[in-house]
Amino acid sequence: MKAIPVEAGLILAGTLFMLGLISVLIRRNIIFMLISVEIMLNAAGLAFIVAGARWGQPDGQVMFIFILTMAAAEVSVGLALILQLYHQLQTLDGDAANKMKG
């Protein structure tokens, strides 16, 4: 099996993470923001896997499972919040929910 450099894996994770980040920053639609967060979480998980593969240890995969669990919980709560928001404000505009500004 031909070896893949660690850097390549990490750069892929980093790039995906940055793309997710850009998306969070530019989107106003709150569902898109949620999707972007998923991308970022996934990228972070990927980085763990790369690191785990680097050392040949299962810990990276364990971490991925934890992240996965968290992502699942986050999505379910996040979607519930989106539903509420949409019912309350009749919009998916994340900026509309700014009543907590100082």
Added chain:
Amino acid sequence: MELTFYVASAIAILSTIMVITRYNMVHALIYLIISFLAIAIVLFVLGAPFIAALEVIIYAGAIVVLIIFVIMMLNLREETVQQERSWLTKDIFIFPAILSAILLAEVIYIITSGEQIMLDQPSIDSSAVGMSLYGPYVIGVELCGILLMSGIVGAYHLGRQKKKIVHRFLEHAEQ
């Protein structure tokens, strides 16, 4: 194998770019599935077949389906796309892109500054992961259980369709 990795990586990046530039939410989600699948391949290549499977099942399957359900529940139509088109202009990209580029450059610099190490470890099978999970990480598993539990309760509570004011600041908006 190596080639597979690079191709899958390229597809993952490209499809993610497509995700973040779509106006239509369903299109974006389709691209997202592609991205997840590509990443699953990457994971497989990196010697984590079990995780690759989880990626496909939970990310590409469960999570995306959940989002699509919500989109259907909210009954979003063409006007959402129009709205998205008006929100997502070209210039809004500039500043976040610059910031992210800087960050990425720094990360890449940090990653590449060390000596090059090849990933040639054999794949770690699911039993090793399982041993680890229920061995040293058992506390984490318990905590995940609690998290999921509270996630379910929270989602149920928040998702109830009763017209209920969840926060005093929203009172005015409701009226």
Added chain:
Amino acid sequence: MEKYLWLVPALPFAGALILILGSGKLTKGISGFIGAGSVGLSAAISLVLGLQFLREPATVIQQQLWSWFSVGGLSTNFALHLDALSMVFIFVITFVGFLIHLYSIEFMHDDDGFTRFFAYLNLFVCSMLILVLADNLVLMYLGWEGVGLCSYLLIGFWYKEEKNGYAARKAFIITRVGDTAMAIGLFMLFQTFGTLTIQEILNLAPQRLPMGSETGTIIAFLLLGGAVGKSAQLPLQTWLPDAMAGPSPVSALIHAATMVTAGVYLITRTFPLFELAPLAQNWVGIIGAVTLLIAGFSALTQFDLKRVLAYSTISQIGYMFLALGVGAYSSAIFHFMIHAFFKALLFLGAGAVIMVLHHEHDMFKMGGLKDKLPVIFWTFLIGAGSLAALPFITAGFYSKDQILWMALASEKGNIWFFLAALIGAFVTAIYTFRMVFLTFYGEEKTHVGHPVGALITIPLVILGILSFAAGFIELPHTLGHFTLFSDYMTAVVPATELSPGIESTEWLIQLSAAVLCLAGVGIAYFFYMKRTDLRAELKSSMIVTNRFWYSGWGFDQVYDFVFVKPYVYLSSINKNDIIDAFYKGIVSVSNFFHDAFARTQNGVMRWYIMGIVVGAIFVLSIGLLFQ
């Protein structure tokens, strides 16, 4: 009788207390009776004591009342000490005080604050008695400040006029400046001697303080500071003319006869300290000489009757200081006593005139009162004669002549002191008779109200007799050589040492003084009786000098400019406390940052994420730069 010494100050105090507590409930008759009666009783006691002292001048009566405070080596008592010197003072205070109380009963009769007036006046008499009877300097300081307070209250007695209040305040603050110097003197005395009892200090002084030592000189100067403040001498004299805002009996009692001579008492009392500091003693003389001239010339130009008398008081106290400066203590005290008689007489007379003329103070609007008010005229004339020191027949001549002689003849005297005193005498004669001629001669300019009653005339007559006759208890060598008073005073103060071989010139000096005095009267007669037309010409030719003298040599203006204005300015620009600005600054800085950070809390989620990103970039960059 000695047992009852404490009654002398206590009686007026009790009177004051009753009057204060009973104010509003006592009738005027009772108030007057209590006021005058308590002082009268004091006067009677002091008269009896005085007779004893005349037989036995060296008597000393000590009376310890109670311990005031005793801390860390300082023990201060409420204790009285009566000796020949304080005897003269308590006699003058109680006796003149009593006469003035009598006078006031009629003078103040129509005033609303009748009871209040007598309460203050009694309190004053009490404080003044404590001042002169005090056995230690702290108690003396109590009396010293007490008279200051009463002076403040009485100058501002007619409180409805705001300017009276300001005059009172000015008097208090300026004397307080002197008092502060004196207080510092007390601190030094305590450090040097470990006690503040006067007699102990005086006994220890020659051992602890070598002749002309620095400490001794500073102490003497500080005490002089106190004396100068209270006695309205240069440079703290400016309060006295303004103090005339008070009722005339007050001016007579406080600002002529008693309180203003407290400085003379202080210096005489502590004369050994001054003897040990020749520099300071010389300055006492210099201050006296300069003050008597400045005040004399100022008196020449005044047109308010009472201000003339005020300046003349400053001038006469200058004479006393001059005498003290040349070591002629008994002469100073003698002049104090005589001055108390004739100046009280003049003020009371002036007060009567002013009352009769419906509160007219301007001499140029008076005139022709000679026949209308004969008793006042004659007694006033005696007083004026005494003030001008008309030769041979008036008491003032004998007391002032002694000072003139001592200024030259004493070992510490010199020709400049003498010349100053001589010129002063000349000026005194001019302004005194200018006053007499303007007030009583010429044609009547203001309508004369109802004539004065017995309670006013009797004190005038008694004081008139005293101003005339009291001089004969001390006659110079050339004229009978009768030295009752100076013999009496030797129990307390030493006789003045004369320069050798000067005795023979005494008659010459007396002659020159007499001639100058008469010349002064003549000049006053010429300008104010004979050739009144020349007056305006003279005035216009000397308009600048006139104005300068009229304003009391510009001291008020200078002080105003140097002290008062800067203080008020400094105070008013800093009304809101510049230091608070610092704390307010802290507040506004934190408010600024609060506003700045609050703005980032804008509720837009992406903005927060942006913050995280920027933070991450920052941290990573720092890490990369300093790895």
Added chain:
Amino acid sequence: MVLLLFIIILMAGGVVAWIASRFNETVGKIIALLTVSADLALSIMVWLNRQAYLDSSQDQWMMRFNAEWIPTFGISVSFALDGLSLLMIMLTFFLGVLAVLTSWKEIEYRTGFYYFNLLWVLAGITGVFLTMDLFLFYFFWEVMLIPMYFLIGVWGHENKTYAAYKFFIFTQASGLLMLLAILSLYFIHGSANGTYTFNYFELLNTTYSPEVGRLLMLGFLAAFVVKLPVVPFHTWLPDAHSQAPTAGSLILAGLLLKTGAYGLLRFVVPFFPEASLELAPVAMLFGVIGILYGAILAFSQTDFKRLVAYTSVSHMGFVILGVFAFNELAWQGVVMQMITHGISTGALFILAGSLYERIHTRDITSMGGFWARMPFMAVIALIFSMASLGLPGLGNFVAEFLTLLGSWSANRTLTIFAAIGLVGATAYSLRIMQKIYYGEARMDPHRSSHSQDLGTREKLIFIPMVLLIVWLGVYPQVFIDTAKRPVNDGLKLSEQKIRKSFEAREAVLNQKGGAHE
């Protein structure tokens, strides 16, 4: 036990008064009055028997009370009473009674809570004066702070919130520094001796290097100089004084400031005599600056209460001047100053309150000519403005005279400047008389028509104050004797400590010298 009783009576009285006021306000007032009066009577009884108490103990302490509180941390409920604290608590209860009386009519809403706060402030102050456990001391320091904050913040005048915050932040910030110093002391003592305790008497024997001593002293000093207050930490005081209700100003000026002075005498100097000695010239300089600065500022104020507040700044300058003069005269002067200032300034604040009740303004430029209308009040004002300018025969003179006499031997130049402050005092005191009582009546008749002279209740307040200030002026010996032991012992203790540390240092030097030889 009596010592504990002093505080418990007040605290319990406060709670009972609060509850009672819910049903009947007058009953609440009467309970408050009785509570403080009981304490006053109790303290006077102790005072009258002071000789017996002194005879029964071998040192300056007349009474002690000790009980465990949190033994694990060495915290105990520990009280002790000596002459100094006795004088202070008598003053506390005396002014406390007056404070209750002045509030009788002034407080119109939430009366019960008001009296609760008032009594708890007094309890806190009493605790500060009595406690001998530093932890408890800090506790009481806070107890007096928080109710005071409410007194200002709830019942104050137009700008009360600002003033209350300012007061709270200043005292709290400085108090935290003190807490830091207390804790450091606790740990230093504990690590050196093995016993961790907050006990005053134990901590008194702590030894530390001069540098540490200096730092710790600054911690304590911070709390006390802010409370005192010393320029430039005084700016909370004019605001707090002028905005507080009359009783609040009375307690602030009369008692709260004294806790600062008391702390200097009780803690700063005995704990850190060496460091204090080093600091003395600077501290005295600040005292003199305070005297002069306060006098100058008082002169230009137009708000009566603000004016009086600045006179407090000026008078408290004498306290710090005297404390750092380190001799018996000055310290006795300081003790006298604490008492007399409490009475004279307190009286001026009550006068301001009485005027405010009548004409609803504190602006002295709009007053004038009140002598004719209110002669009795004018006499009272005269007496207390004379007291504040230091007229002999009234208490303040004795205090200032002794302080200056003592500080003269410590530092001449500064004493001269401090004495000049007396002239400044004359200027501002007479300004009070001039602006308020002299001159023609300036208020328009419509507003001042109901301005009558003092009533019976007010006379009942002022006459004891006048008697006391005169007593302090002409026969202060009893008070001086009461404070004699603590003052002398405190000075002796500090002197011993300084000598010991000098000897120790010399020994070290000698050793070093020996090594060189």
